[in-house]
Amino acid sequence: MRPIDLLNGRLKLRHLVLVVAIADHGSVLRAARHLRLAQPAVTRSLREVEDVLGVELFTRGPRGVTPTLFGEAFVEHARAVLAELRRAGERIAELADARVGTVTIGTLLAGSNVLLPRAIAALKRDRPGITVIVREATFDIQAPRLLDGELDMILGRLNPIDDLRGLRQITLYSEPVRLVARRDHPARSRGGLALRDLLDYPWVLPLEQTALRQELEQVFRDEGLPPPTDLVECTSILTVRTLVRDTDMIAALPELVAVTDGEIAPLPVPLEPVRRHVGVTLPDGRPLTPSARVMLDHLRREAAALTGEAALSGRSGR
Known part of the structure; x- marks a missing residue:
């Protein structure tokens, strides 16, 4: 042909x-x-x-x-x-007109629920004429859209991009992942609470293909434990928080989420190896539009502020 x-x-x-x-x-x-x-x-x-x-x-x-x-x-x-x-x-x-334009951000379902709203609010105070479009999906769906130009950037937990040409990543901050439950969860009355004890309760976990799910399953293997069998698989942060608040379910959430919801709280069971690195994935060979550059600047500033707040909270909690 x-x-x-x-x-x-x-x-x-x-x-x-x-x-x-x-x-x-x-x-x-x-x-x-x-x-x-x-x-x-x-x-x-x-x-x-x-x-x-x-x-x-x-x-x-x-x-x-x-x-x-x-x-x-x-x-x-x-x-x-x-x-x-x-x-x-x-x-x-x-x-x-440098004060108008559009920036389209792809956000991962389980990420950036604290950073993104703060950055958008700051952007709109600074440039009210810029329209922000937010599209949620998993990384494997977002990456082709970014390469095709439908998205300006992807924000959320950083995923490996070794097999994807034409992309680069910027880390904005890192935070631990915590096991959480509602504040009156029956597990809190147990002395010397350990990961093994939490298998008595239902769990809500990320989908199998996510990096966080793989890291959590590795934690169970390291403890010589089977992963939870009574579980719901979900990457909607709103659904996860509602399930944790309204049932005996246990979830693994980023620390910023765990400490900003008055009805749920971290459990005293550490997940030391599991951290969430939050950042942006950008097209490597395509320059950002002026609106996207302004958005990235606000994301960097708000990420630095969140890091400082987390450090201050950690010191005051000691």
Whole structure:
């Protein structure tokens, strides 16, 4: 198959928008509604794209459409092109008025619940014209979006990026992970409480593919104990906190979370090897927009303030 010339004018920007919309919505009809177009117009434009490429991009089924192998490849590149065009528009707007713009942050489900709100609040006080978009997902979903330009940065617990080219990381702070339970949890009445005793209660743990889950399971192995079997797997920080507050469940949470909720508190069972390194993952070969640079500056300042507060709290608790 000879290379296809997509710069000869036949492929239009609207074609890219349309194909991405169909992939996102899984249906020509839903894509048409999203784009506020008539369904026949969307169907006709899709045929135009497929004629230009000479391949079928979607297979039609009773419940919608599914991208073919060619469709998945084209959608990936279409997203990247649209993201770069959005960034170009934002860059021009920001250069014209340095106090407006947009920064899009990917945040991990179990991370940055203290740092991010504080940094956003500081940013909005400083630059009220900047719009902040926050998108939550796991790192394996966020990383491709960052590489494609849909995200400016990923904030949360740092994940290994050895197998991902084009990314770099900045550590903002480090904190211990603590075992927590509600303040009137029955385990608190036990003398000499140890990790073994906590296996008598239900647990809520991160998903198996997360780094924190692997580290926690290693703690159990080091103690010669099996991991909890009565458990819920969850990475939603809001759900975890609610389960811990309302039941006998035990969870492992970052210290900043554990000490800022009045209804839960750390248990006197150490997890010495387990720490959370919080930072940002950035595109290595793409400069940050002015808005993203301002956001990063605020994240650094708020992280330094959190580190100082944690040190002061530690000294006063001795």
